[in-house]
Amino acid sequence: MFTFRTPRIDSYMKWFAERPTSCIFHHRDLIMDPATFWWSLFSLAITFVISQLFTVPSHLRHFPRVPILLLVSYLPGEVEDMRIKRHIPPYANERGEGLVLPIFILLWIALQVSENLSLFPNELPPDGLLLWRFIGYSNILMLNGDQWKKHSRVIRDAFNLSIPVKHFTTLSKNLFDVINPPSEESDTHTVDFSELAQRFALDAVGSSVLGHDFDAIRTESLFVKEYNGVMRNNANPICLIMPFLEKAFPRKGVIKRMDNLVDRFKVLLQTKRSDPGDDVMTSMLEEPIMSEEELRDNMIVLFIAGHDTSAGGLSTLVYFLAIRPEIQAAAREEVLHVLGPTSDPSITTLSASSLPYMNACIREALRINTPISYIVPRITTDAVTLGKYYIPPNTSLIYNIYAVHHICGDPHIFWPNRFLEKTERSSILKNAWVPFASGPRQCPARNFAFYEQRALAVMLLREYEWSLPADSIHKNGLKNAFSPFALMIPHDLHITFTKRKSLRPAGRLGAGFICSVP
Numbered sequence: 372m373f374t375f376r377t378p379r380i381d382s383y384m385k386w387f388a389e390r391p392t393s394c395i396f397h398h399r400d401l402i403m404d405p406a407t408f409w410w411s412l413f414s415l416a417i418t419f420v421i422s423q424l425f426t427v428p429s430h431l432r433h434f435p436r437v438p439i440l441l442l443v444s445y446l447p448g449e450v451e452d453m454r455i456k457r458h459i460p461p462y463a464n465e466r467g468e469g470l471v472l473p474i475f476i477l478l479w480i481a482l483q484v485s486e487n488l489s490l491f492p493n494e495l496p497p498d499g500l501l502l503w504r505f506i507g508y509s510n511i512l513m514l515n516g517d518q519w520k521k522h523s524r525v526i527r528d529a530f531n532l533s534i535p536v537k538h539f540t541t542l543s544k545n546l547f548d549v550i551n552p553p554s555e556e557s558d559t560h561t562v563d564f565s566e567l568a569q570r571f572a573l574d575a576v577g578s579s580v581l582g583h584d585f586d587a588i589r590t591e592s593l594f595v596k597e598y599n600g601v602m603r604n605n606a607n608p609i610c611l612i613m614p615f616l617e618k619a620f621p622r623k624g625v626i627k628r629m630d631n632l633v634d635r636f637k638v639l640l641q642t643k644r645s646d647p648g649d650d651v652m653t654s655m656l657e658e659p660i661m662s663e664e665e666l667r668d669n670m671i672v673l674f675i676a677g678h679d680t681s682a683g684g685l686s687t688l689v690y691f692l693a694i695r696p697e698i699q700a701a702a703r704e705e706v707l708h709v710l711g712p713t714s715d716p717s718i719t720t721l722s723a724s725s726l727p728y729m730n731a732c733i734r735e736a737l738r739i740n741t742p743i744s745y746i747v748p749r750i751t752t753d754a755v756t757l758g759k760y761y762i763p764p765n766t767s768l769i770y771n772i773y774a775v776h777h778i779c780g781d782p783h784i785f786w787p788n789r790f791l792e793k794t795e796r797s798s799i800l801k802n803a804w805v806p807f808a809s810g811p812r813q814c815p816a817r818n819f820a821f822y823e824q825r826a827l828a829v830m831l832l833r834e835y836e837w838s839l840p841a842d843s844i845h846k847n848g849l850k851n852a853f854s855p856f857a858l859m860i861p862h863d864l865h866i867t868f869t870k871r872k873s874l875r876p877a878g879r880l881g882a883g884f885i886c887s888v889p
């Protein structure tokens with residue numbers, strides 16, 4: 372076993388210093404073989420790491436906290452919403468003061484954190500994580516201060532130019548080709564809608580933002596396949612928790628695969644230079660202040676940020692309309708009233724004010740299963756007091772959107788009218804609605820995403836009625852895929868679509884329509 376005799380420690384130190392390390396195990400006074408030595412060292416290191424994990428640093432001990440054991444269900448792959456649902460709101464309600472630190476925070480703290488960028492900049496990511504090799508550091512997501520302002524201005528200006536409603540409509544029609552029953556004998560067809568939603572969102576971002584047609588709806592894009600593979604490699608919980616392992620044991624195959632993908636983005640960028648279009652990337656290329664590296668890194672961020680999020684929102688919407696046929700019927704009624712049975716949507720007919728009920732359904736889907744469950748961590752640059760809590764400098768804060776959306780007011784019930792009613796109860800709920808975050812760093816593509824969601828929803832509602840198959844894995848509640856990157860995206864969502872026989876003309880609904888569905 373491992374025994375040290377302390378009175379002789381000095382002579383051992385001298386002895387160690389005089390000999391090559393490989394000899395130490397052979398000294399007759401050290402009653403230890405090499406394997407035991409290394410295992411003991413390893414056990415000590417593990418004990419140290421675990422004790423650090425379980426001990427809240429002394430300067431943060433004044434915060435209420437959730438026992439960390441409740442949170443480690445992350446490691447075996449428990450999805451974010453299940454973990455939060457089980458632990459955070461019950462704990463917060465019991466305390467009567469919102470959520471908890473050091474990991475979870477109150478809504479009012481969250482809002483202040485989002486507003487003040489100089490006091491709460493984005494925290495620099497842990498060194499060594501492979502994901503950063505892919506995303507790069509010169510983009511809107513990773514930068515702070517004046518650099519972030521520059522990127523944010525360029526990207527927001529590019530998104531403000533126009534909303535590609537026509538393009539969203541064409542893509543919806545492409546999707547019909549996949550959803551329609553393969554033979555004329557049947558008018559129903561069951562498809563994996565979560566997968567289709569991802570392909571739709573990819574094509575939306577591809578052509579309108581990056582200026583490249585992935586043609587993901589109709590074909591199996593190799594580019595997309597490669598990207599999904601790289602993201603799966605990135606999603607290793609052990610490496611995410613201990614990024615130093617990536618340096619100690621570099622995964623050469625994964626690194627090569629990732630570098631190849633980055634090279635593909637470089638090629639897309641070069642092609643865009645010689646073949647400009649009316650997309651977001653073309654507009655960014657016209658900005659002389661953006662370097663080649665900055666453009667490429669932002670291109671990757673826009674690609675990642677722009678498709679899984681929208682796909683998640685669309686799948687959640689389609690799921691809730693499937694299990695609540697009365698809400699689906701009411702939304703369809705409004706759509707037919709505003710757009711009629713066949714005309715293509717326009718920027719006006721698709722606006723939130725033209726389709727208030729449809730819009731409320733989308734907002735409710737983004738609330739109940741928000742595609743991004745928490746934002747990039749912020750870090751305090753200085754000591755600050757929020758409410759009754761003193762927060763020391765260099766404290767990492769995470770604004771948990773999912774928890775904020777599930778604090779009060781029947782949070783687990785899909786109830787679009789909460790966004791239409793003008794009661795005190797509904798106004799509290801509306802103010803706690805932050806799927807795109809808030810403050811200066813809120814999503815720059817919020818409007819784009821809203822139109823994208825409304826366009827597909829409108830087109831689907833006119834063309835089909837849909838329901839959840841009896842053997843669906845979601846029949847007892849919506850299930851999200853595991854994601855280490857805070858994404859909440861339903862998986863294997865099979866939906867049975869039935870082609871509508873008669874495209875009925877509009878009913879008689881007023882502009883202030885509030886659905887009578889409870």
Ligand code: HEM
Binds near residue numbers: 816
């Ligand atoms: C329903 C769809 C979407 C949701 C729910 C969503 C949500 C969010 C949220 C919560 C943030 C803040 C993240 C943080 O501060 O850590 C964010 C930021 C961002 N989003 Fe979105 N997003 C959506 C669609 C999109 C799309 C379609 C794009 C681009 C094509 C996009 C691009 C970005 C970018 C570039 C940022 C970083 C902004 C910054 O740091 O200044 N998002 N989004």
